[in-house]
Amino acid sequence: MPRFVRRSLLLVDMSAMSIPGQILSAGCDVLILNLETAPRQWRSALNKSEMSSIIATATKSAAEVFIRVQRDTVDMDLEAAVWPGLTGIFLPEVEHAEQIQEVSRHLADLEHRRDIRGGALQIDAEIGTAAGVWNSLDIAQSSPRLAALSVGETSLYRDLQLDIEAHLDKDPLRFVKGQIMVNARAAGIQAQGMSYPLSITLEEADEPRLRQAVRRARDMGFKGAICPHISWVKICNEGFRPSDEEIAYYRKVRELFADGVRRGLASVPFEGKMIDVPVDRRAQAFLEWGELCTRRDAEKTN
Amino acid sequence: MTDNSTVRRSWLIVPAHDAEAVERAREYQPDVLVLDLEYTVPPKHKEAARAVLRGAIAGRARRSSEVFVRVDWKTRWCDIEAAICPELKGLVVPGPEFTEEIEELDKLIGDLERKRGVTPGSMELALILESPRGFWNALALAEASHRVTALGIGRADLTMNLGPDPEGEFRLYPYLMSRTVTAARAHNIQAIGAHWVQGSRGGIDNPKHTFEAARRAWRMGFTGCLCAKPEQVIPMNNGFTPPKDEVKKAKRVLAAFQQGKQTGQVWLEVDGRYYDTAKANRCQGMVLLAQACAQRDENKKTR
Amino acid sequence: MNSMVNRCVLFVPINNPRFVEKAWTRGADAIILDLEDSVPMSEKQKARGLVRETIAKVAKGGASVFVRINKEFAEADLRAAIWPGISRVILPKAESADEVRFVANLLTELEKERGIPVGTIEIYPLLESALGVVNSYSIATSSPRIKVMADAGGGYDTALDLEIEMFADFDQYAYMRELPCLAQMTAGVEAVGAPYIPGTSGRVNQADEGLALAKSLHDMGIHQAIVLHPALVEPLVTGLTPKPKEVKWAEKVMDIYEALEQKGENIAEVDGKIVDIYEYRRARELLQWAEACAAKDRYKMRAVTEAQSEVA
Numbered sequence: 001m002p003r004f005v006r007r008s009l010l011l012v013d014m015s016a017m018s019i020p021g022q023i024l025s026a027g028c029d030v031l032i033l034n035l036e037t038a039p040r041q042w043r044s045a046l047n048k049s050e051m052s053s054i055i056a057t058a059t060k061s062a063a064e065v066f067i068r069v070q071r072d073t074v075d076m077d078l079e080a081a082v083w084p085g086l087t088g089i090f091l092p093e094v095e096h097a098e099q100i101q102e103v104s105r106h107l108a109d110l111e112h113r114r115d116i117r118g119g120a121l122q123i124d125a126e127i128g129t130a131a132g133v134w135n136s137l138d139i140a141q142s143s144p145r146l147a148a149l150s151v152g153e154t155s156l157y158r159d160l161q162l163d164i165e166a167h168l169d170k171d172p173l174r175f176v177k178g179q180i181m182v183n184a185r186a187a188g189i190q191a192q193g194m195s196y197p198l199s200i201t202l203e204e205a206d207e208p209r210l211r212q213a214v215r216r217a218r219d220m221g222f223k224g225a226i227c228p229h230i231s232w233v234k235i236c237n238e239g240f241r242p243s244d245e246e247i248a249y250y251r252k253v254r255e256l257f258a259d260g261v262r263r264g265l266a267s268v269p270f271e272g273k274m275i276d277v278p279v280d281r282r283a284q285a286f287l288e289w290g291e292l293c294t295r296r297d298a299e300k301t302n
Numbered sequence: 303m304t305d306n307s308t309v310r311r312s313w314l315i316v317p318a319h320d321a322e323a324v325e326r327a328r329e330y331q332p333d334v335l336v337l338d339l340e341y342t343v344p345p346k347h348k349e350a351a352r353a354v355l356r357g358a359i360a361g362r363a364r365r366s367s368e369v370f371v372r373v374d375w376k377t378r379w380c381d382i383e384a385a386i387c388p389e390l391k392g393l394v395v396p397g398p399e400f401t402e403e404i405e406e407l408d409k410l411i412g413d414l415e416r417k418r419g420v421t422p423g424s425m426e427l428a429l430i431l432e433s434p435r436g437f438w439n440a441l442a443l444a445e446a447s448h449r450v451t452a453l454g455i456g457r458a459d460l461t462m463n464l465g466p467d468p469e470g471e472f473r474l475y476p477y478l479m480s481r482t483v484t485a486a487r488a489h490n491i492q493a494i495g496a497h498w499v500q501g502s503r504g505g506i507d508n509p510k511h512t513f514e515a516a517r518r519a520w521r522m523g524f525t526g527c528l529c530a531k532p533e534q535v536i537p538m539n540n541g542f543t544p545p546k547d548e549v550k551k552a553k554r555v556l557a558a559f560q561q562g563k564q565t566g567q568v569w570l571e572v573d574g575r576y577y578d579t580a581k582a583n584r585c586q587g588m589v590l591l592a593q594a595c596a597q598r599d600e601n602k603k604t605r
Numbered sequence: 606m607n608s609m610v611n612r613c614v615l616f617v618p619i620n621n622p623r624f625v626e627k628a629w630t631r632g633a634d635a636i637i638l639d640l641e642d643s644v645p646m647s648e649k650q651k652a653r654g655l656v657r658e659t660i661a662k663v664a665k666g667g668a669s670v671f672v673r674i675n676k677e678f679a680e681a682d683l684r685a686a687i688w689p690g691i692s693r694v695i696l697p698k699a700e701s702a703d704e705v706r707f708v709a710n711l712l713t714e715l716e717k718e719r720g721i722p723v724g725t726i727e728i729y730p731l732l733e734s735a736l737g738v739v740n741s742y743s744i745a746t747s748s749p750r751i752k753v754m755a756d757a758g759g760g761y762d763t764a765l766d767l768e769i770e771m772f773a774d775f776d777q778y779a780y781m782r783e784l785p786c787l788a789q790m791t792a793g794v795e796a797v798g799a800p801y802i803p804g805t806s807g808r809v810n811q812a813d814e815g816l817a818l819a820k821s822l823h824d825m826g827i828h829q830a831i832v833l834h835p836a837l838v839e840p841l842v843t844g845l846t847p848k849p850k851e852v853k854w855a856e857k858v859m860d861i862y863e864a865l866e867q868k869g870e871n872i873a874e875v876d877g878k879i880v881d882i883y884e885y886r887r888a889r890e891l892l893q894w895a896e897a898c899a900a901k902d903r904y905k906m907r908a909v910t911e912a913q914s915e916v917a
Contacts, residue, residue, distance in 0.1 A: 130484040182735045220769065221768070266643050266648075286768070434790035437791075463887055
């Protein structure tokens with residue numbers, strides 16, 4: 001059972017010093033404040049009240065708040081931006097477990113200095129290079145802070161020198177994404193990403209294509225995706241959870257199976273398929289996940 | 303592309319013992335001429351092939367191709383012995399499985415470099431994976447020696463007896479391609495191979511299929527491939543050269559980015575699509591590759 | 606020898622007397638007596654008790670007899686089930702080399718106790734989770750009793766582990782299939798499994814899907830399929846057996862290539878097809894497989910004739 005409901009992780013441009021109201025009311029599960037887009041001097045000059053107020057504003061939206069640091073200035077970014085209210089750090093292009101461990105130590109220190117509960121800060125690790133892919137299992141197992149592996153699709157396209165136009169019907173990254181997802185699951189953490197070369201384009205993709213892309217990501221085992229644009233949020237929130245029809249279906253499955261068990265059967269036919277133990281357990285898992293998502297959505301309307 | 307920006311799209315294999323075939327092959331000006339001691343040389347001609355090898359490497363006429371020698375794994379020690387000379391760029395090694403094997407070859411080559419006046423450490427290795435163990439150890443093999451500048455998939459469908467699946471792909475082959483690319487890129491070396499599918503046989507397909515297999519592979523991160531027919535050289539070069547219209551678009555993106563930098567923007571819209579720095583970097587990579595390819599083709603005209 | 610040809614392996618829920626009685630008539634190369642997912646928890650003890658007497662019943666038609674145990678009750682299941690006539694243990698949800706070794710050691714003990722040649726019972730680990738995939742190489746190399754293994758693509762339990770739906774409109778399990786396949790080939794284990802077939806319905810008893818599956822498997826070089834429904838048996842057994850035309854061509858290739866070798870050559874073109882070392886190896890493998898299938902078919906025919914004369 002996934003620990004977190006993080007279906008939509010909206011990237012927020014930090015070049016301005018505020019978060020637009022539109023972003024705050026988007027209803028995303030996670031806001032990722034993207035320090036990569038902030039000019040360097042601005043980041044180093046941030047003081048507590050500025051960053052704290054930005055974080056406080058962000059949390060008003062009922063989203064969890066992460067900051068995305070820049071690879072070359074991780075320490076500086078952490079010093080500038082880690083304040084109470086933050087849920088975690090999004091680390092781009094992680095290649096070795098040691099990087100996670102280093103960041104984890106810095107976070108422990110910051111937690112201590114800034115009155116944040118020890119161990120509370122989480123890490124999302126983006127896998128964006130070939131080396132990262134090969135080391136993804138080690139990375140996934142490297143720290144109890146690690147909450148998710150994220151597929152850094154644009155980075156992977158650059159590092160592997162894939163054709164950015166992606167005319168292909170088959171995703172050239174399908175095995176890499178599968179590997180990242182499987183390694184995350186094997187390590188007991190979640191995987192984030194889209195399973196279709198759509199996320200490399202930022203524009204407001206047409207809704208049917210986006211819904212299909214999200215559906216594919218979900219069918220591969222991903223639990224959420226980075227949203228580069230606000231139009232993706234609603235589609236991710238809906239797409240990464242079971243629909244009402246699906247919930248009704250799974251409830252029926254559980255009913256029929258329970259009835260079958262009472263009658264001493266090991267499997268029950270339903271709509272041409274056999275409902276047995278694993279099918280019933282899967283229905284149970286989907287219903288629980290649906291329940292978690294419903295609760296999360298309710299938090300946002302309060 | 304390797305980090306030294308060498309353009310090696312077509313690697314044309316030709317039997318080393320057949321002087322006529324070698325000269326004809328040179329005429330086609332492949333990026334790399336691979337004098338073969340393996341599959342294309344019948345056992346009865348192997349001795350002869352080794353005997354004329356160094357002469358064939360030096361060659362007479364055109365010099366527009368780099369020259370590699372493909373050794374036969376079973377007889378690699380005497381093949382390497384027969385091959386190492388100053389005009390040779392490197393060796394194509396089919397079927398390695400363990401890093402110790404590469405380390406052993408590394409030493410042997412080093413000894414021969416010294417004896418024959420070859421710059422120490424200059425002899426390159428292109429490793430062609432051909433067995434499950436080889437692919438399993440892909441990452442380790444890619445870093446087994448600094449001499450390794452290319453990692454290839456070869457015709458794994460033949461060497462591993464992989465039959466076609468319902469969609470026409472050879473079983474496991476697309477995954478092996480992905481694995482080869484990620485191993486090569488993790489060490490910034492060239493990934494060589496093409497996306498062969500059912501109906502293709504050996505490194506010998508018709509020009510249309512060859513172009514398509516190369517183009518599909520290029521989109522997946524490969525930048526060159528072995529072939530065995532001279533007629534495949536041009537379609538292969540074309541397949542691994544960035545398409546002109548995409549290069550044009552990439553240049554527009556880069557221009558917009560240059561402008562955008564002044565205003566401090568990091569996301570830009572170009573022709574209705576958005577580009578960030580990572581995508582702009584990819585565009586730059588493509589433009590540089592296109593330039594290098596053009597330069598390579600230009601150089602061939604004057605030789 | 607009998608155990609090597611398993612073109613079609615049929616699951617039989619052991620606690621269903623009707624299925625058990627008819628199992629030997631289905632023509633399967635092997636029968637799996639299932640103690641796991643087709644047996645409700647309340648009936649597992651009873652099912653264990655049934656194995657010993659069921660072996661001969663389902664073996665009447667010449668099928669090999671396997672047993673699928675429960676991972677969490679491995680010891681109790683094995684003690685109840687390992688009797689002469691069982692040639693393979695299916696170990697579900699395998700996730701580590703240690704799990705396999707535990708079973709392997711217990712098998713050795715039971716083989717000794719019960720007069721079965723030691724080391725002959727195979728283990729067939731099933732990969733049904735992300736952890737299994739990640740550990741596929743160490744699992745595949747954990748015991749010499751492992752001769753053949755499948756990938757982790759497409760099963761119900763895999764879908765449960767990943768918490769995903771099955772039968773989506775694309776290849777969801779690409780990596781889960783390919784990584785274990787490569788690991789198994791590297792380990793020298795025969796890698797079986799099934800390809801992604803677009804548009805699979807998930808219905809378990811479609812005979813025409815059986816024909817399509819058989820053709821795919823045969824083309825890809827996979828020699829085994831495990832099925833739940835008897836209707837799939839015949840198309841798979843037939844479809845995975847080399848046809849006379851294929852055998853003839855393979856024999857021709859062998860002759861041609863051996864003649865080439867004599868002359869110090871290595872390639873020829875015959876009837877528009879290439880004959881080289883790769884075709885030679887492929888032909889040799891096909892002929893070995895064809896011979897093994899023929900031997901298995903003879904064995905099954907004799908067994909069926911005997912069984913039918915018993916009835917008469």
